[in-house]
Amino acid sequence: MQVTETMNQNQLNSNKEDILIVDDAPENLRLLSTMLMAHGFNVRKALNGEMALTASGTVQPDLILLDIMMPDLDGYEVCGRLKANENTAEIPVIFLSALNDVFDKVKAFKVGGTDYITKPFQLEEVIARVRNQLALRAAQKQISELNAKLEQRVKERTEQLEAANAKLLQMALHDSLTGLPNRGWFVEHLEETLGHARTNSSYLFAVLFIDCDRFKVVNDSLGHLVGDQLLIAISYRLQGLLGKNAVLARLGGDEFALLLTEIQGIKNATTLADNILNALSHPFELTRNEVFINASIGIALADSSHEKPEHLLRDADTAMYRAKELGRGRYHIFDPKMHAEALQLLEIETDMRRAIDRQEFILHYQPIVCLKTGKIVGFEALVRWEHPQRGLIPPGLFIPVAEETGLINQIGTLVLRQACHQLYLWQQQGIAEDYLTVSVNLSVRQFAREDLIEQIDAALAETKLNPENLKLEITESAIMDNSNSAAIILQELQKRRIQLSIDDFGTGYSSLSYLHRFPVDTLKIDRSFVQRLDENPDMGLIPAILSIAETLGMNAIAEGIETDRELAQLQSFKCQFGQGYFFSKPVDTAKATELIVANPCYLE
DSSP: OHHHHHHHHHHHHSSSOEEEEEOSOHHHHHHHHHHHHHTTOEEEEESSHHHHHHHHHHSOOSEEEEESOOSSSOHHHHHHHHHHSTTTTTSOEEEEESOOOHHHHHHHHHTTOSEEEESSOOHHHHHHHHHHHHHHHHHHHHHHHHHHHHHHHHHHHHHHHHHHHHHHHHHHHBOTTTOOBOHHHHHHHHHHHHHHHHHOTTOOEEEEEEEEETHHHHHHHHOHHHHHHHHHHHHHHHHTTOOTTEEEEEEETTEEEEEEESOSSHHHHHHHHHHHHHHHTSOEEOSSOEEOOEEEEEEEEOOTTOOSHHHHHHHHHHHHHHHHHTTSSSEEEOOHHHHHHHHHHHHHHHHHHHHHHHTOEEEEEEEEEETTTOOEEEEEEEEEEEETTTEEEOHHHHHHHHHHHTTHHHHHHHHHHHHHHHHHHHHHTTOSOTTOEEEEEEOHHHHHOTTHHHHHHHHHHHHTOOGGGEEEEEEHHHHHHTHHHHHHHHHHHHHTTOEEEEEEETSSOOOHHHHTTSOOOEEEEOHHHHHTTTTOTTOSHHHHHHHHHHHTTOEEEEOOOOSHHHHHHHHHTTOOEEOSTTTOOOBOHHHHHHHHHHOOOTTO
16 A cells, blocks of 8 residues: 555656556556557556556546446446546546447447547557647636636636725725715715604704804815814714714815704704704814814704705804804704795895896986085985896995805995996086095905906996096905005005095994004095984994094095985084985986986985
8 A cells, every 4th residue: 555655646747648558458568568558658457447446536547448338337338437536537538348239339428438549559549649649638727727727817807896996985985084985975875864864853963064163264275285184083073963863075175064863843953053063163273373263064954855965064054154143152943934034045146146247237316415505516316226136236235145156246346336327428518517536445356356456447447437436435344454455545545546435433343553554535424323323423433433534634424314304413423425215215316317417405
């Protein structure tokens, strides 16, 4: 046994093909083995079928030469068993038999034989067929090895692709900076939650839309690197407040969204909002900076009206902007009326863009009256919108939208040119005195434009109006928000002899340290102070404003005069000019023309 195992191992270690000859005739075994060894093959021999099965199972040969007619187990049975065993099934079998009947050959191939040689055989034929089968065997092994390698590579590649897809999915659904779920993930999760709520009418959940107030200031002052550190710190702090029924996502920039599920009512959402505001009120200790920040939060409670997750997110966003409008650093709960208002504002914005092209904006004029003579000394030009379907839209509805969208610049330019053109036209008609002025309001956005002076020059050149007849009204906030450039702009206006009024004086900064630096001609006293004269005639604020104007060599115009008593008080304070419904409401061009021609005296 020891010798056989050693011999078999030596055969395996050689590079020669190993052939097993199975024949019950020793003479045939000797002849075939001698011939095959002479051609460089390793040869093993078996005198019967059992020995052949044992030898093949112990060390698999590369090829078997198998006799058919043997005692106990014939060649057909041996071949059948070899093919039935997965370890030996691939060994090629060449039958060697004196049986020459077609039936015998067919049976040999049916049980798995690969070739059939009839005895007596020619040695050259046997060698040729052996080599052919061994070549086929080698090719099959090579193909099998290549297939195995290919399958392994396909498996490895598949695993790599699955890992890459998982990574891409992670990247696609998560924020790269904070690691939080992103907008796409949040919307999908919100869709699932809405689906659950549709099947369970008692299921309540809420969405909180969180926007960091003044985050842009951090980026602009400390840089985006610090801004990124702050966003990461905010995300950690927010996650620390969440229970098992809340998920947080970063929607982009400094905006976060929070889904709060399985709640009892709105109180759960407002309590969490209070906790968030409290948590964000504490400073953030970053690498080199201590940063303070707060947030505005919009809360939307889900109900049956929300068919899509985007609608719920939109409502929470709308409520967040209302929180900002109400002073920031607070939360606000969405009311369906807010959506209707938002739709109305969007519609107004859309119509407003068309209105500019269609010239639907017109001017009304409110006279400015000298409180000593009672005569009209000028007009304030006020823009109105004649909507083709809605009629006259009040400025309080469309001016804020125009400011927010930037359309105020186009509207402001239109108003400036129309007002200058109309006053010049009145002068050419010979009905306007040389001293008559027209006042035009400049918005904060207009005043911040780099080409403001060029716009004003173009309007005056186009309309041929004398610059001395033009007054520009600017709020205190417009000057203070652009204090670096304000002095230069106002000096350029002064060079052109254009007059400047500070509108709504007393409601803004009212800082004398700034006011005395600028070449201002007129202070317009806000109507809120004038209206209080009926309640408190001894009110000291208006005399104080008039004193400031006198000290700085300015005129004063009181806005919103509506009663005899208000007029009398202002005259007693020696206020030079006034305007309001007491004299006239803002009127269209035709009625303003009639006023100029009539030249009324309002003090008679």
